[in-house]
Amino acid sequence: MSELDTGEIRTVEIKYFDGTSRVAEIVDREVPYPDGKLIVSRTDPEGIITHANQAFIDMSGYSEEELIGTNHYILRHPDMPAVAFKGLWDTIEQGTKWHGYVKNLRKDGSYYWVKATVIPNIRNGKLVGYTSVRRKPSRSKIAESEALYATLLAEE
Amino acid sequence: MTFNLTVSPDFAPDHISGWYFFNTWLQRQLDTGIHLELYDSFDEQRNDIQADKFDLIYANPYDASMLVRELGFQAIARPANKADETVIAVNAESAFQTVEDLLPGSRIATTDDPDVHTMGMIMLESADLDKGNTEISEYASYVVVAKNLLNNSADAGFFLKEAYDELSELIRSKMRVLVSSQISVVHHTLLVGPRMADHIPAIQAALLTMHENDKGQGVLESMGFSSWEPMDSEQTEFMIDLIDTLID
Numbered sequence: 008m009s010e011l012d013t014g015e016i017r018t019v020e021i022k023y024f025d026g027t028s029r030v031a032e033i034v035d036r037e038v039p040y041p042d043g044k045l046i047v048s049r050t051d052p053e054g055i056i057t058h059a060n061q062a063f064i065d066m067s068g069y070s071e072e073e074l075i076g077t078n079h080y081i082l083r084h085p086d087m088p089a090v091a092f093k094g095l096w097d098t099i100e101q102g103t104k105w106h107g108y109v110k111n112l113r114k115d116g117s118y119y120w121v122k123a124t125v126i127p128n129i130r131n132g133k134l135v136g137y138t139s140v141r142r143k144p145s146r147s148k149i150a151e152s153e154a155l156y157a158t159l160l161a162e163e
Numbered sequence: 164m165t166f167n168l169t170v171s172p173d174f175a176p177d178h179i180s181g182w183y184f185f186n187t188w189l190q191r192q193l194d195t196g197i198h199l200e201l202y203d204s205f206d207e208q209r210n211d212i213q214a215d216k217f218d219l220i221y222a223n224p225y226d227a228s229m230l231v232r233e234l235g236f237q238a239i240a241r242p243a244n245k246a247d248e249t250v251i252a253v254n255a256e257s258a259f260q261t262v263e264d265l266l267p268g269s270r271i272a273t274t275d276d277p278d279v280h281t282m283g284m285i286m287l288e289s290a291d292l293d294k295g296n297t298e299i300s301e302y303a304s305y306v307v308v309a310k311n312l313l314n315n316s317a318d319a320g321f322f323l324k325e326a327y328d329e330l331s332e333l334i335r336s337k338m339r340v341l342v343s344s345q346i347s348v349v350h351h352t353l354l355v356g357p358r359m360a361d362h363i364p365a366i367q368a369a370l371l372t373m374h375e376n377d378k379g380q381g382v383l384e385s386m387g388f389s390s391w392e393p394m395d396s397e398q399t400e401f402m403i404d405l406i407d408t409l410i411d
Contacts, residue, residue, distance in 0.1 A: 040289075042261075042262070042286075042289075042342045043286060043342045043343050043344040043345050044344075044345050044346070045344075045346050045405075047348065047405060049401070058401075060347075060348065061347075062345075104407070104408070106411075122288065124408040124409075125408075126404060126407050126408050128400070128404050130400065138401070138404040138405060138408060139408075140405060140408040140409065142285055142288065143286075143288070143289040144288070144289065145263075145288060145289050145290065145291045146263075147291050148291075
């Protein structure tokens with residue numbers, strides 16, 4: 008759990024790249040990443056979730072039915088700068104692997120940090136979607152990312 | 164024509180005879196000759212695989228990726244309820260209680276098992292440890308990894324969970340598990356090469372009903388399996404994509 012957590016609750020409108028938005032209650036409380044687990048999901052080329060493993064369901068707080076068919080950006084935390092996701096999409100759309108540290112938003116408004124890797128799924132030379140695998144990040148990488156994203160967010 | 168079968172060298176020694184029974188059983192099912200060749204080392208086996216020596220391979224997930232994408236093999240079955248998981252263990256008396264307690268300079272005992280080593284290193288990341296700030300020593304078997312923990316020549320060791328669970332109770336009582344992976348979708352698979360592709364329907368039919376008769380069930384038991392489950396190409400590609408995300 009982050010030492011900076013206050014447990015404070017705020018209501019935020021989260022705007023997505025496709026012009027849609029939603030109002031979410033954000034709780035300043037970290038849920039620790041479980042040891043030894045990988046969170047695995049797959050999306051179609053547009054980012055719509057097509058597969059979620061049990062660790063993803065458990066950590067996100069959503070049911071499998073709620074996740075499948077939803078855009079992956081449902082996990083986007085308002086503390087994450089848009090430029091971080093632009094970097095992700097620019098990388099994977101070129102057909103290459105992306106690594107990064109991400110603060111994810113749970114259904115209950117609390118958050119969890121991951122080290123994420125996203126790769127394009129190519130079948131017979133054609134892009135059919137993306138696989139994202141998340142693993143436990145170190146506290147030092149979380150602290151670095153918190154500082155970096157706060158700076159980037161302030162510039163947006 | 165005689166085909167060639169090999170098995171990933173990370174199975175427990177108790178199951179060596181099981182693979183010979185399996186080979187005899189499979190030859191009878193297919194009415195064709197198959198030669199079984201076993202290896203002690205992953206590197207030696209990989210060289211022979213690259214030299215196109217094999218038609219049928221029971222492969223670990225890391226090698227399955229290479230076999231499918233580079234050599235045109237097709238995964239057709241996997242053992243039921245047998246995912247590959249990794250354990251990081253320490254000496255029972257060790258002061259380390261969690262992975263995050265391990266410090267730069269830690270001595271890590273591992274094997275040449277590519278999946279277990281990769282997953283072990285991933286589980287060290289949360290302690291900010293990597294190959295650049297740890298002392299990694301590779302040993303011939305999990306028993307030797309355990310010995311290095313017991314005599315304090317290593318601070319932590321990587322094990323295939325199944326191999327850890329099969330160590331003697333005495334050895335296990337002197338060690339402690341820091342973390343055990345729970346990935347469940349990474350597993351060994353049986354793959355068929357291009358020369359043997361015509362036999363795929365017959366092999367798959369034989370494997371998927373193997374547990375339904377006494378003879379087949381006896382062979383499965385000697386291999387440490389309960390039954391086989393089918394693998395289709397999309398399940399295989401999914402596993403390979405997942406492995407790709409774990410390799411830097």
